[in-house]
Amino acid sequence: MPKVKETEILIVGGGPAGLSAASAAANLGASVLVLERDGKPGGQLIKQTHKFFGSKKQYAGDRGYQIGDLLIEQCRNNPNLEVWTDTTVLGIYEDGVVTAEGQGKHLKITPKKIIVATGASEKMIAFPNNDLPGIYGAGAVQTLMNVHGIVPGKRVLMIGAGNIGLIVSYQLMQAGVEIAAIIEAAPTIGGYLVHASKIRRAGVPILTSHTITEAYGDEGVEGAIICKLDESWQPVLGSEQDLKVDVVCLAVGLSPLTELCFQADCQMKYVPELSGHVPVRSEYLETTRPGLYVAGDVSGVEEASSAMVEGRLAGISAACSLGYGEDIAPKLQAEALAELSELRAGPAGQKTLRGIINLMDKGGVVC
Template sequence: MPALKEIEVLIIGGGPAGLCAAAAAAELGAGVLLLERDDKLGGQLVKQTHKFFGSKKQYAGERGYQIGNVLIEQCSAKPKVEVWSEATALGIYDDGVVTAEKDGQHIKIKPKKIIVSTGASEKMIAFPNNDMPGIYGAGAVQTLMNVHGIVPGQRVLMVGAGNIGLIVSYQLLQAGVDVAAIIEAAPAIGGYLVHASKIRRAGVPILTSYTIKEAYGKESVEGAIICQLDEHWQEIPGSEQDLTVDVICLAVGLSPLTELCFQADCQMKYVPELSGHVPLRNEYLETTRPGLYVAGDVSGVEEASSAMVEGRLAGISAAYSLGYGQDTAAKLQEDALAELSELRAGPAGQKTLQGLKKLTEKGGAGC
């Protein structure tokens, strides 16, 4: 590895946003280095076996891992894209240097533009014995089953009825695992009804206004106590139920992985609708630190379809700012922005639009 690696566009994170950013920037002629901390590109797509919604542009009807393979192939076909897998970005510094760790070496990279597409991490919730073996995040369960072919247990309590909770519950059923129940603290499910309908047809109860009170077991999970919540989100005495399960799966949301944005001194704002602290940025996804762009869940948690389009927009914008694609980039940016508007036009997109509106409001920025 060189003592200092110089590159035009550095992309941190090889999920759907990062892959699309790399392909778009290279297509316009920019040299790209893509860092991915895992040993395989694709991010969350590699573990997603369900079919996508949306339009043909976002590969509707294809399964997540298939989309991941398509995006990886598109990147591999671009001679101007260099990929470093098992490489972790460590910091973005005032002088523009980015440090990374790969193969046990500490490497310095000097990019002209940076795209952060680090994705999101799973949220956890507090309850007695929540550190007991047998308690997983939904992403970990998907990785076990869909990547490694290992079931997490025999009987599962799913906590959270958003899309992830519903989809992973169905995948558990397909793998022969019994799903005792899906509980959701909110008074209504958060995921698409088509997913909920498949679960209900399989005989799995979806209990809204319910939460987990505690887990119990000697050396690992043996059961869970759940209880009902009133309209003020308080426990209803006497509503407790004891479920015998050996796995508790938490699908309670995601938080943008914005540590690098904080460290790079991007101006940040807490926006609940975008799932946490996110960087302020313009419509072309450039943050308040000139030359640093964001795309995907790091900029606000949405579906992978939006992450792909944001990645493409960030890649185009970064390459354009370097002087590439002077005749075509502006039109490509407009097309990507129109595509994002279409994706956010329905009821599911209203939350994101509210969050994006808050980003442009004055005041309230910072931690």
């Protein structure tokens, strides 16, 4: 690796959004460098074994890891594109210099445009003994099982009935792990009912309006106390249940990883519908810092399908701003925006749209 690297477009994060952005920009002729902190690009896709929904354009019917491999192959075969793995971005500075650490070296990159596609981190919830060994985030459980082939335990309490909680529960069951229950604080299941139906057919209870009050155990999780919640989200006295489990898995949502956007002095807004603080940006995903774009969960938590389309939109927009593909970029941008509208057409997507409108109303720059 050179100590100083010049590139036209630097992409921070090699997940579904970052890889899609890289291919789109490089296909228009821009020189692109992707920095990925893990040893293999692909992000969350590499541990997703379930099949995707949607249309053929969003790889419907393919499994997450297959889509990840396809995106990696597209990048590998593009002469305009480099991917540096095991490389962590440290900062984006006023003069446009980006610093990173890779293979024990301090690196400087001077890009003309930057796309931040850092994704999101798992949320945690507070309850007594939530630091016991045996308490995991759902993403960590997926990594253990689907990347390393290790089951986290024998009997699991899943907290959260969104898509992640339901999918990971089913994957645990496929691996021979018993699911004691799935509990959800909200009065309704948040994930797709097709996922919930598979769980229920296997005899696993999904308890809505329930929460965990504590975990217990000496050197690791031995059990958990759960209880029912009333209409005011308060515990119902006498409704406690003691579940003997050796794993508590938390699937309670994600938070956008926006530290670099804060550090780069992007204008930020807290938008609950987008799961936290996100950068104000234009329709074409350029932030209030000129030349810095965002894509994927860092701009608001959604499904991987939306992240890939946002990545493509950001890549096209960044390349076009450098003069590449000016004849076809508007058409490609319009197609990506139409795809995003389709993906956000359902009930879950309406929440995202409200968040984006809220964000734009608070100062978003629209191209």
